[in-house]
Amino acid sequence: MSNDETMEQARFIFSSVVMMRDLMFRAQRKSAWFAKRSGLESLTLPQMHAVFAVQARGEVTISQLAEALDVSPPSVSVMVDRLVEKGIFQRRHCEEDRRKVMVCMSPKIDGAMQEFEETGLVVFADIVDKIGPETTRKWIEVFGEIRKAMNKDDLVGWESIFRTQMKRRGSKAVPESMHEVGGGKDS
Numbered sequence: 001m002s003n004d005e006t007m008e009q010a011r012f013i014f015s016s017v018v019m020m021r022d023l024m025f026r027a028q029r030k031s032a033w034f035a036k037r038s039g040l041e042s043l044t045l046p047q048m049h050a051v052f053a054v055q056a057r058g059e060v061t062i063s064q065l066a067e068a069l070d071v072s073p074p075s076v077s078v079m080v081d082r083l084v085e086k087g088i089f090q091r092r093h094c095e096e097d098r099r100k101v102m103v104c105m106s107p108k109i110d111g112a113m114q115e116f117e118e119t120g121l122v123v124f125a126d127i128v129d130k131i132g133p134e135t136t137r138k139w140i141e142v143f144g145e146i147r148k149a150m151n152k153d154d155l156v157g158w159e160s161i162f163r164t165q166m167k168r169r170g171s172k173a174v175p176e177s178m179h180e181v182g183g184g185k186d187s
Helices: 003-029 032-037 045-057 062-069 073-085 107-149 158-168
Strands: 059-061 089-093 101-105
Touching (some): 045 059, 045 073, 059 062, 062 073, 101 107
Antiparallel strands (some): 059 101, 089 101
16 A cells, blocks of 8 residues: 555545544533533633543542653643642542552542543434444454554553443443444454
8 A cells, every 4th residue: 555545545644633633622522511511612722631530540649640641640630630729639648558659530520521521422422323233343353454454652541541441331341342332353
């Protein structure tokens, strides 16, 4: 495959992902409860990334959050301070090692984040309904291959985050790997 063809395909995939992201965020911004009562509408983009990272992981240390966001621990510490002041995050001492401080979502925000996620799922469920089961299976297979192609550094702990998210959603069959979702050719 020529470099031009590869770049054209990459451009199409990238623009499709951006369209899906924008569709999801538009739907989520329309959620009145989320926007008005959560207090998240006033956050900066880096603060929202921190909120999503903590929400996905459950709780983290400052170092873990800094690694997930690819910023320095002192920068993350300042950001966490601001988010604690706003009532979005809470800090608590780790039960196993009292020297470690854990950062987690405040109960006030946890419900808003669940609504945010559910709204996004509704958007994708609508897409799945529109494209039908055969195309959906192909989509899952393609995304499975994309995940396989990503190296460990690209994923930064996403495998365990994925399993945690599946358990939170009450999935009956929590796969050992994201690659098992949707089956594949043998399903």
